[in-house]
Amino acid sequence: MDRIGIVLVGAGFIADAHSGAIDADPRATLIGIVDADPGRAAAFARKQGGIRHAPDLDTALQWPGVDAVILCTPNDTHAPIGLAVAAAGKHLLVEKPLATTVADARRLARAFDAADTVLVAAHTHRFYDYGRAVKQTIESGSIGRPRLVRLAILGGWIWPDWSAWVGDPDRSGGHALHNGVHLLDLATWWLGQEPTEIFARGRKQTAAELRIYDYLEMVVTYADGATAVCEMSRAHRPGSLAQRELLVAGSEGIVEQGWDGESSLVFGEAGTATLPAAGGNGFAAQLGAWLDAIGGAPPLMPVADAVRAVVLGVAVEESIVTGKPVAVTA
Amino acid sequence: MTITVALVGNGGIGTQDHQNSMYRPAFERHPGFQVVGSVDEAEVLSIALPLAERGKAVADAIRAGKHVLADKPLAATLAEALEIERLAAEHRVVVVPAHHQRFGAALRSATAAVRAGRVGLPWNVQCDFVVAGGDPAPTGELVNFGLYPVDVVRALLGLEVRRVHATGSPDLVTLLLDHDHGVTSTIVCGRVPALRDLPPGGLAVHRYRISGSHGVLAVDARKPALQVRTTNTNGPVWTGPGTVDALLDVVAAGVASGRAAIGPHDAVQAQRVIEAAQRSIEAGQPVETGE
Numbered sequence: 001m002d003r004i005g006i007v008l009v010g011a012g013f014i015a016d017a018h019s020g021a022i023d024a025d026p027r028a029t030l031i032g033i034v035d036a037d038p039g040r041a042a043a044f045a046r047k048q049g050g051i052r053h054a055p056d057l058d059t060a061l062q063w064p065g066v067d068a069v070i071l072c073t074p075n076d077t078h079a080p081i082g083l084a085v086a087a088a089g090k091h092l093l094v095e096k097p098l099a100t101t102v103a104d105a106r107r108l109a110r111a112f113d114a115a116d117t118v119l120v121a122a123h124t125h126r127f128y129d130y131g132r133a134v135k136q137t138i139e140s141g142s143i144g145r146p147r148l149v150r151l152a153i154l155g156g157w158i159w160p161d162w163s164a165w166v167g168d169p170d171r172s173g174g175h176a177l178h179n180g181v182h183l184l185d186l187a188t189w190w191l192g193q194e195p196t197e198i199f200a201r202g203r204k205q206t207a208a209e210l211r212i213y214d215y216l217e218m219v220v221t222y223a224d225g226a227t228a229v230c231e232m233s234r235a236h237r238p239g240s241l242a243q244r245e246l247l248v249a250g251s252e253g254i255v256e257q258g259w260d261g262e263s264s265l266v267f268g269e270a271g272t273a274t275l276p277a278a279g280g281n282g283f284a285a286q287l288g289a290w291l292d293a294i295g296g297a298p299p300l301m302p303v304a305d306a307v308r309a310v311v312l313g314v315a316v317e318e319s320i321v322t323g324k325p326v327a328v329t330a
Numbered sequence: 331m332t333i334t335v336a337l338v339g340n341g342g343i344g345t346q347d348h349q350n351s352m353y354r355p356a357f358e359r360h361p362g363f364q365v366v367g368s369v370d371e372a373e374v375l376s377i378a379l380p381l382a383e384r385g386k387a388v389a390d391a392i393r394a395g396k397h398v399l400a401d402k403p404l405a406a407t408l409a410e411a412l413e414i415e416r417l418a419a420e421h422r423v424v425v426v427p428a429h430h431q432r433f434g435a436a437l438r439s440a441t442a443a444v445r446a447g448r449v450g451l452p453w454n455v456q457c458d459f460v461v462a463g464g465d466p467a468p469t470g471e472l473v474n475f476g477l478y479p480v481d482v483v484r485a486l487l488g489l490e491v492r493r494v495h496a497t498g499s500p501d502l503v504t505l506l507l508d509h510d511h512g513v514t515s516t517i518v519c520g521r522v523p524a525l526r527d528l529p530p531g532g533l534a535v536h537r538y539r540i541s542g543s544h545g546v547l548a549v550d551a552r553k554p555a556l557q558v559r560t561t562n563t564n565g566p567v568w569t570g571p572g573t574v575d576a577l578l579d580v581v582a583a584g585v586a587s588g589r590a591a592i593g594p595h596d597a598v599q600a601q602r603v604i605e606a607a608q609r610s611i612e613a614g615q616p617v618e619t620g621e
Contacts, residue, residue, distance in 0.1 A: 148502055150458065150518060152539075154546075199495055199506065199616075201514055205453060205543075215454070215541075217516060219497060219504060227498045229516060231456070236546060243546075247458060247535060249502065249522050254460070254534060259548065324615060325495075 003029040005065035010072035011035040011044040018070045021287040034060045061088045074165045075172045079104035086111035091118040093290045097181045098306040100173030105310040109303045118293045121306035123185045127285035134190055137255050144252030149187040151246045152231040156239015157206050175212045176316035179232050181309040187228035197221040198315040199325040205235035218316045240273045332364040333585050336372035339379030343474050345465045348401050349378035356574040362582040385410035392417045397424040399581050404597035411601045415594035424584035427597035429481040433576035440549045441485050449542025455483050455515035456539045463524030464531025470500030471520045477600040479517045489513055495616035496607035505607050527565045
């Protein structure tokens with residue numbers, strides 16, 4: 001079987017994780033890289049052993065052997081670039097969020113459905129070891145019906161200076177769309193229920209002048225009465241001590257992973273830091289699932305779930321502004 | 331010189347008998363107290379009557395000039411708690427509501443550290459207070475032990491709650507609290523089924539994360555404890571004095587000095603939050619505490 005030829009669009013830091021996943025999967029090959037910055041595209045191409053590179057997508061879509069695109073550009077470009085990929089009849093793995101508006105997310109879903117190509121949004125936490133282990137535990141029935149999810153992913157400021165596009169809500173959609181969707185999707189996937197309401201609070205902790213909320217607290221209510229409390233932070237200090245905590249309470253038991261449940265702890269002269277366990281490669285698992293779907297398997301991250309994540313993220317931003325719960329229907 | 335105490339009532343919410351399961355043994359082992367059989371002989375009344383009778387009994391004790399240790403909640407309603415606060419001030423007696431969780435060893439240290447600025451200016455507290463097994467409270471667990479974590483968060487921050495949004499079910503509720511200075515806190519509070527190696531009604535999860543401008547304090551309030559594993563058992567063994575023992579220290583110090591480290595005002599403020607949470611659940615909206 002021919003390998004699936006992939007073009008990466010966007011040579012930012014997340015592109016390395018995707019190219020590493022392609023390298024690890026014998027079913028895929030990286031054809032080339034697209035970046036609006038020709039120098040950055042060329043540098044990435046050289047690092048990959050001299051693959052093709054171009055400053056525009058149209059050129060890349062004409063390269064021979066291109067079957068699919070992985071899109072790692074700023075969030076506000078996902079919709080226009082994604083629609084072009086759909087129009088070219090290629091498959092797409094798009095970094096989360098699927099889009100920055102619900103209308104764009106639905107437009108993308110319709111376009112790929114019409115093209116009969118596979119669209120997957122990179123909600124990578126579904127493919128991380130912990131995400132899958134919690135899902136398997138819930139599905140095993142050992143904790144009964146899940147009623148509560150507590151999920152916190154906390155860290156410090158990781159973005160560049162004021163020029164960072166993530167800090168511009170017009171480009172990123174806000175932090176709820178940029179990172180919050182990871183937790184909103186994961187908790188919803190774990191619970192296997194439809195969300196009905198969002199109540200959220202946000203803070204501009206690192207600087208009062210921020211235009212996005214670097215700390216998010218997102219509370220989701222589900223149709224069966226379950227609750228998910230999701231915290232996403234790039235506001236915590238010290239930034240060297242990343243923490244992830246989870247608790248799922250069910251009718252028959254609980255699942256917990258504390259901040260030290262996966263990582264070791266380094267007590268060094270430079271301070272204290274967590275040392276995450278090596279574990280599996282979530283990006284490789286995600287790529288594998290996308291390739292499986294291209295081959296005809298049911299997608300592990302359905303388009304409808306990606307649209308729903310955008311609906312939830314938009315509702316989070318609205319709830320923070322209004323201070324009130326927001327009803328949601330995916 | 332010991333303080334005389336009489337035990338009044340052995341009821342509570344549902345099947346609770348905290349008098350015999352908690353207060354009596356703590357008074358009996360505390361060197362500062364002597365349990366007496368007659369209310370008239372006692373300087374302190376330990377009141378653990380059913381909730382519907384409790385507020386009136388506490389008020390009567392205050393009017394009789396007795397100091398009081400009252401099972402939690404101090405009273406069934408905010409109005410009743412406010413009246414007790416007024417009476418206690420008028421009669422100059424010590425009234426200690428049994429908010430004993432704030433006196434856990436880890437939480438006392440945490441409170442001192444936060445108040446001393448060890449994490450800078452705190453801006454958020456997250457709390458899980460999850461009990462496993464035991465008899466479910468017929469009132470729902472919000473009323474039963476929601477005030478414990480609310481009281482601890484108030485103690486940690488020293489900031490009153492101005493707005494409450496509550497969601498979830500009566501047995502597992504999430505409280506989103508807004509305090510002064512834009513500080514927020516979130517409390518998950520409730521009961522899950524019995525879990526292996528935990529005594530019925532034991533705390534499966536009891537933790538706080540205090541995030542501040544200059545650091546984070548993560549508190550597992552089930553500590554300090556040893557982890558003891560044997561052929562047949564696997565569980566924590568609390569070390570040092572228990573939270574009820576520490577509460578009696580507060581009562582003793584309060585009787586001696588005329589001023590206790592916790593009083594009816596703390597019960598009033600906790601009750602405001604619980605009642606606001608009930609209103610929020612009914613309305614499906616955040617509500618002001620109305621202070």
